[in-house]
Amino acid sequence: MEQVIMNQLSYPILSTVIFLPVLGAVLILLSRRSWEPSAKWIALGTSIATFFLSLPLFLNFDKSTHKMQFAERFSWIPEWNINYFLGVDGISVLFILLSTLTAILCVLISWESIKMKVKEFYISILLTTAFMIGVFCSLDFFLFYLFWEAMLIPMFLIIGVWGGPNRIYAAIKFFLYTLVGSVLMLVGIIVLYLYAGRTFDILELMTKNYPYTMQMWLFWAFFAAFAVKVPMWPVHTWLPDAHTEAPTAGSVILAAVLIKMGAYGFLRFSLPLFPEAAKAMTPVMLVLSVIGIIYGAVICLGQTDLKRLIAYSSVSHMGFVTLGIFALNSQGLEGGILQMLNHGIVTGALFLSVGIVYDRTHTRQIADYGGLASVMPVYAAFFMVFTLSAIGLPATNGFVGEFLILLGAFAANKLIGVLACTGIIIGAAYMLWLYQRVFFLEINNKIAGLPDMNVRETITLLPMLILVIWIGVYPNAFLSFMHASVQHLLDRVNSGGMQEASIAKTLMEVVR
Amino acid sequence: MVPLSWYMVLGAVVFAIGVFGFLSRKNIIIVFMSIELMLNAVNINLISMSHYIQDLRGQILAFFVIAVAAAEAAIGLAIVIALFRNKATAHVDEVKEMQG
């Protein structure tokens, strides 16, 4: 049986969305330095073109199958059996779209705030985008690892060159933290390669069964890479520094896409490759997730820096994601995937929003704000919607994701579910308190007379706002992508679909 | 006919003198000369071996060594002069900028 559906479109869509940004980067490189706006315009044009070329992924996606679609496969290094092998399924397709959308917004939000080394900045942004998309659609471990590591370099530069005062420390911390995890994963990949008879083909590797002890070792090796990226408690401390010091576009990429890769890794590799180990380790993962949720939320109450607060809230929100994934039922998994998307949208939007005021005030201290709702009412309205989504209010996307995750977690383990619910209370507390300190009360002199958002900034935030409401009101448009793939994943993990069936069975027994 | 072993012993002795000189002398010029000694000890070995096994490639290699030694001497002496101009000394002990 053929495992994949080859690309049927008139152009190789996945290669196009990966390499178009690279092409844009080369063009910027070749452009004349004397006319600097050329870099911006090339970056904007490339990212918009990439986004539109990626749309068929959304429109032409076959939702009825779990198989990899839009696949492309060429032999690359035949001596080592390495292939250039791309494809997407219901788990990864949405993240490619999120990446291409984020790229546009990152270019737009940096339009005026980046004044130094402009060409290099947009080259970095475009390359990061290309590599991130590559990570999400690689089906060959070698190719995957290549993209996974390559992405660190432009990201490292974005933080280290265009960041805040403490950028060097943050950049190196980010780099080393993630590298240490990745190297362990590399060892794991090589072990798999040798064990499975010299193949890097992810789909082929997934069909094999590995001894339990080996699964256990490999699970932890991969865990090291993914947990750092997520970031799970207690390996989260790179995140606040990186987010805080990075320029706005860097924070947005980090929040919207980069940290999704960890959770994506759990879904794509840890669960299907090592199902028994994953199941055995579920309690540990659930406990770590809940600690992350509560810890991240409580620590937000003690923050005085806008970006740092949002960064810590990411720890809490990503705790929900891993909680959903390791609930190992369809509600939890689909909620987890949706929440990854939601978090990308909302936290990305929050960082964009912070960037908008930061460009005006050049301060991130919450105490320097106050009364902003009177000064910038439109901005305040946008920020309010994102705040509401972050605290999971119904009719926003945050609610659908969190609800499904909590439902799944509650079905898996009641205590875990109840504890995770407390994260929602604290979440409301810190976000509303933040909103009050920044937007309400009397107008702080430091921000009096600021202009409200201009057209460019409004356009930047508008797609996020639409997505927040769209997913909140009609989540099936997105959930329907996942059903087949998630079901397939669950079948693989449960090998016989035990858990899902048993839940349904107990339900019926209870009713009777 | 002088047996091969004599040449080998000569080469070893010259090499050992070179090593000793390289390790023990302070004056950088003498250290240099010691290096030349080592290279020439190698040349003796190469040529004698070449003759012994009747293969000209050894002698060709000796020419390479001589060429490299000449180049090395040229660059090395230039470095010594530059060093002497900067530090007014030719003692190897006093050159330790690369200390860790």
Add this chain to the structure above:
Amino acid sequence: MKYYLLIPFLPLAAFMINILLGKEVLRDKAHWPSILAVVGSWLVTITSVLPQVMAGKIINEDLYTWIVSGTFNVSVGFLIDPLTAVMLVVVTTCASLIHIYAVGYMHGDTGYYRFFAYMSLFTFCMLMLVMGNNFLQLYFGWEGVGLCSYFLIGYYFDKKSAADAGKKAFIVNRFGDFGFGIGVFMIFLTFGTLHYTPVFGNVAGIAGQTVNFLGWNVDLPTLIALLLFCGAVGKSAQVPLHVWLPDAMEGPTPVSALIHAATMVTAGVFLVARCSPIFNLSEVAMNTVAIIGAITMFFAATIAITQNDIKRIIAYSTCSHLGYMFLACGVGAYGAGIFHLYTHAFFKALLFLAAGSVIHAVHTNDIREMGGLKKYLPITYAVFVIAGLSAGGFPGLSGFFSKDEIIWSAYASHSSVGKFVWVLAVAGAFFTPLYTFRLIFLTFHGKHRGAHHGEQGGHHGEHHIHESPKVMTIPLMLLAVGAVAAGWVGIPPILGGGAHFTEFLAPSVGHPEFHGTHAEELGVMALSTGIALFGLGLAAFLYLRKTDLPEKIAKTFSAVYNVLYNKYFIDELYNFTIVRPTVWIAKNVLVAVTDAKIIEGIVNGVPGAIGRFSGKLRRVQTGLAQHYGIMMAAGAVFIIALVLLLR
């Protein structure tokens, strides 16, 4: 035709129009979309939905599928049965009148469009709440109204107290919603669906089942009912989550009338009535509901006597009346509870709006600075008295019939809990007229005590006080009609009525079976009426005749007075046990110790250790070429020796 869809979606459309166009285009006409929408909803309710429901038709339709995941499937759908119909009437009627009133009250405010946008959004959410046909849509409306409440309490957001109050309301409600949410999860785990019809249809199957919850074996219906009740306690401001409601008075007065009296706060009662099939299965849950209701009712009434802020007094009165409603539900008389909800909406909205009219005239909330307003605000005074009499249960008015039915139900339920709550309910009947008329006498009778007017020279200042414009007084008069006559639909048989209201509701919430003789019923009625009149008389004695006596009493019993005046110190308790410790832990433990010292200590410590080790190791690199040479020679000798020896 699905005309009923207009009911929630008209206000939503008004919200969209106002939020997009209100600021730049509509400005001081921003009330038009909102008013037209809510009146439209009211018309649809009265002309289309209500007749259908009265004819016995129940609408239950799904609009579209909202969330699907695995076996989980929930729709956006609408259920209109008698219970929903009553709520629709209450919500749309009150909302229409209050919207119109607000045109006068909010006139000239800078955020005029914003106010009406939020009001429309609130109306939409409240209607979605009562019309939903599943628990998730209920939850949607539930959170939505909470959000609008947050917006509207914090409407004057540049005032710290208002911003704080909004935030407090939202977060305190989140505590209740925490339980509510878990209750929804339990319902899904138990029934495999969240739609009302299959859940309530299968509810008999879970009677007597136990379930392991966090290590305890508990009765399943009790667990679900109590978890749901957590949400109701938060939303309806019952003890111990009542603390947000008095603070919520920071919002504009129409908001207090609509959200914190007539509609949103009654959502908890609606929830309990809606889930009556589940509550009925658990005696423990029912008793909890009754006792919490009774305690809140009594407790809030005692606080109300000592307060001086005109709106806070009414807010505590709302808490107290909500307690009555829960008390009724707890003894199984859901119909009576909803009946009181219905009458209460009228007289309490009227009280608030009348209070708003007073505030509009004198620009203060403090009743110590009022007095003698009767002659300046005749219409306001008249409706205030009507509302007060209705709230106090004066015979013949709306409040009398509903309150009497509750008290009778409590008496006739013949359980020990029923008797206990009956005693409290009768005591509450004494307090209600006492604090209401204390308020009325202090506000409208006696001499004007307004300090700022006095400085301007006696009468000269008082002339500035004038009655509110017609756009405000007409809604007041219409509501006054409701406060008098709304209850006439539920006159009990013993007084010659037909108890139509509870009969109408019976398909939704069942029909309690109470036994009692006519003599008993009349006796109970006479007792509570007498006590209410006594309360009224006492208020008149204390605040009209012996006006210096209240102060003396307060001095004599200063300990009791202080406890009541400070609201039993509940706010302070929460502040010191929950709020401050959490923030303290966040700042001084997690930020300063766990993250900065422990985790960062490890993260920065490992590279540090490597750095120190390499610091030692680098001494090998002396920088002297000859040392390197020795190393090389020694290494070469070592390797050659090794090769020779191992050969």
